[in-house]
Amino acid sequence: xxxxxxxxxxxxxxxxxxxxxxxxxxxxxxxxxxxxxxxxxxxxxxxxxxxxxxxxxxxxxxxxxxxxxxxxxxxxxxxxxxxxxxxxxxxxxxxxxxxxxxxxxxxxxxxxxxxxxxxxxxxxxxxxxxxxxxxxxxxxxxxxxxxxxxxxxxxxxxxxxxxxxxxxxxxxxxxxxxxxxxxxxxxxxxxxxxxxxxxxxxxxxxxxxxxxxxxxxxxxxxxxxxxxxxxxxxxxxxxxxxxxxxxxxxxxxxxxxxxxxxxxxxxxxxxxxxxxxxxxxxxxxxxxxxxxxxxxxxxxxxxxxxxxxxxxxxxxxxxxxxxxxxxxxxxxxxxxxxxxxxxxxxxxxxxxxxxxxxxxxxx
Amino acid sequence: xxxxxxxxxxxxxxxxxxxxxxxxxxxxxxxxxxxxxxxxxxxxxxxxxxxxxxxxxxxxxxxxxxxxxxxxxxxxxxxxxxxxxxxxxxxxxxxxxxxxxxxxxxxxxxxxxxxxxxxxxxxxxxxxxxxxxxxxxxxxxxxxxxxxxxxxxxxxxxxxxxxxxxxxxxxxxxxxxxxxxxxxxxxxxxxxxxxxxxxxxxxxxxxxxxxxxxxxxxxxxxxxxxxxxxxxxxxxxxxxxxxxxxxxxxxxxxxxxxxxxxxxxxxxxxxxxxxxxxxxxxxxxxxxxxxxxxxxxxxxxxxxxx
Numbered sequence: 280x281x282x283x284x285x286x287x288x289x290x291x292x293x294x295x296x297x298x299x300x301x302x303x304x305x306x307x308x309x310x311x312x313x314x315x316x317x318x319x320x321x322x323x324x325x326x327x328x329x330x331x332x333x334x335x336x337x338x339x340x341x342x343x344x345x346x347x348x349x350x351x352x353x354x355x356x357x358x359x360x361x362x363x364x365x366x367x368x369x370x371x372x373x374x375x376x377x378x379x380x381x382x383x384x385x386x387x388x389x390x391x392x393x394x395x396x397x398x399x400x401x402x403x404x405x406x407x408x409x410x411x412x413x414x415x416x417x418x419x420x421x422x423x424x425x426x427x428x429x430x431x432x433x434x435x436x437x438x439x440x441x442x443x444x445x446x447x448x449x450x451x452x453x454x455x456x457x458x459x460x461x462x463x464x465x466x467x468x469x470x471x472x473x474x475x476x477x478x479x480x481x482x483x484x485x486x487x488x489x490x491x492x493x494x495x496x497x498x499x500x501x502x503x504x505x506x507x508x509x510x511x512x513x514x515x516x517x518x519x520x521x522x523x524x525x526x527x528x529x530x531x532x533x534x535x536x537x538x539x540x541x542x543x544x545x546x547x548x549x550x551x552x553x554x555x556x557x558x559x560x561x562x563x564x565x566x567x568x569x570x571x572x573x574x575x576x577x578x579x580x581x582x583x584x585x586x587x588x589x590x591x592x593x594x595x596x597x598x599x600x601x602x603x604x605x606x607x608x609x610x611x612x613x614x615x616x617x618x619x620x621x622x623x624x625x626x627x628x629x630x631x632x633x634x635x636x637x638x639x640x641x642x
Numbered sequence: 643x644x645x646x647x648x649x650x651x652x653x654x655x656x657x658x659x660x661x662x663x664x665x666x667x668x669x670x671x672x673x674x675x676x677x678x679x680x681x682x683x684x685x686x687x688x689x690x691x692x693x694x695x696x697x698x699x700x701x702x703x704x705x706x707x708x709x710x711x712x713x714x715x716x717x718x719x720x721x722x723x724x725x726x727x728x729x730x731x732x733x734x735x736x737x738x739x740x741x742x743x744x745x746x747x748x749x750x751x752x753x754x755x756x757x758x759x760x761x762x763x764x765x766x767x768x769x770x771x772x773x774x775x776x777x778x779x780x781x782x783x784x785x786x787x788x789x790x791x792x793x794x795x796x797x798x799x800x801x802x803x804x805x806x807x808x809x810x811x812x813x814x815x816x817x818x819x820x821x822x823x824x825x826x827x828x829x830x831x832x833x834x835x836x837x838x839x840x841x842x843x844x845x846x847x848x849x850x851x852x853x854x855x856x857x858x859x860x861x862x863x864x865x866x867x868x869x870x871x872x873x874x875x876x877x878x879x880x881x882x883x884x885x886x887x888x889x890x891x892x893x894x895x896x897x898x899x900x901x902x903x904x905x906x907x908x909x910x911x912x913x914x915x916x917x918x919x920x921x922x923x924x925x926x927x928x929x930x931x932x933x934x935x936x937x938x939x940x941x942x943x944x945x946x947x948x
Contacts (some may be wrong), residue, residue, distance in 0.1 A: 385712035385713075385715075385716060386710070386712050386713065389671055389712075390671040390672070423667040423668060423670070423671045424666075424667045424670040424671055424701060425670060425671060425673055425705075425710050425711065425712075426670050426673075426675075426701040426702070426704040426705040426709050426710070426711060427670075427697065427698075427700070427701030427704060427711055427795060428711050428712065429667050477790070477791055478790070478791040478794045478795060478856075479790050479791060479794065479856045482715070482794070482856065482857065482858050483856065483858060571655075571656070571657045572657070573657075573661070623661075623664035623667075623668070624657060624660040624661045624664050625651065625661040625664055625665065628661075628664050628665060628668050629664070629668060
């Protein structure tokens, strides 16, 4: 218990140190909450994953978790496809509005959040080490304010590699507790980002203007640090705490158009219980601790309940419910998730409900 | 957790200002003009006001003026051909209004104030060229002092001012032709609404000229024609108002003003008439005289509202 408390103190120290730091970029509160990678399993658990970090998603959430990986996994096909709920509404409304075309037809997307996202992230993780290749594409359109349209356009391509290394102080001795540390490195190429169009751009939007807004590829490097503390209360029950500082100091891409990545400091606690062939995990994270954001948007709760072949998830991402259902055949994993994310700077202003399908194949 | 009392945003911080703007945008998406204005005015009327707050406040006032941006823009593109031949008629059609029944005119005039305060950074504004001097939102009468976005939006809000005031005072028929002359045709009768009308007309012409490089091609040429035709006619009308002359048009009311050299040395409408609060309703006031001349032109000229 004493070492659990002293480990918690060390984690708190990392959190406080990071909380004093400021991102290198004066990102608007919405931009500052955009993350490089949001894993399907993590999002099903309300994005409360820093202390859990027990699979390939540890590479992006908390590299210290790589120290707990017990067998090697190569995910050669690992893809997420997601859309926003408004796309269905917008498609139906578009047909009706454009049957009777008028200036008002352009208002069909007003108040709607259109979002499309796909990624392909093959990865290899083994004890202490992980490597992933990232291919990510996002498209987004958010229009608000009928009097003076505020149009936020998102077009972003991010490709790169992510490496991670984690080690535990118990050196695999499976002692009652283990304090782990990890660090990560990423090299990324990015084109585009999220832009609020000026009136001039709105009235003159065409392909050339879009190309000018989005710009070309830039590249940048980033570093992550993480720590994780595991306390095995019994053979079935373990308590976990974790903290991670990803994209320390932010990642810039060397040009004016590729959106920089702000640093993200997170900390979390979780409880994991195994019984028979079942397991349950409850987790809580506080994310974006180092950023000036609505405090309600920092909180994440998640739960995972696993039986052979199936996983059921629920959680609260910020203040919005998440649900997930997973099917795991070993070589193939399917996971369907719904979650919502705040798209403005304040809770309950503009939540965007998303639907995600994850397909994983590996061995 | 979500019900633990939503914090009230603090407009003096960047985060708070962003939250206010986001809330206002949400309200204006559903055309809830009152909520948007209630959110924005405390920041607008404070030292924390900036161009983003001014544009947002302009849009909240424009909401009261029934400006649905895409609808108006789309309508103007579709009717581009008839803009140059029946501009004043078109303005009445777009912005119906009745005194005491709506806030279209008020919204448009206050929106113009906010837009004229949306200036490029580092611009020196002399008192002679300023609007609402001493406030937290000092405007400039010169379009080149203002941002591109504010000049573009001024096109819409000034059009709303013209149309709504014409509807309130000109009693248009079903085809939007006037059934009564606008009452501000002598300096003594140039009320605040009359001065607001004259300033809206001039601001509209200024906005077209300033936004020429920004407008979509469908509108650029037709609005350009409107601006060129009107600018000349307006300057002549202002000059007749200031000199007390008569162009010989039936129904023209001589102003009684005595500025022998005209309103300005180059015989144009006074720049200061862009300020809707600049008229004193006297024959010794150049802005009132110019405004009276302008209104006479609208009332009786074939280029006016017929």
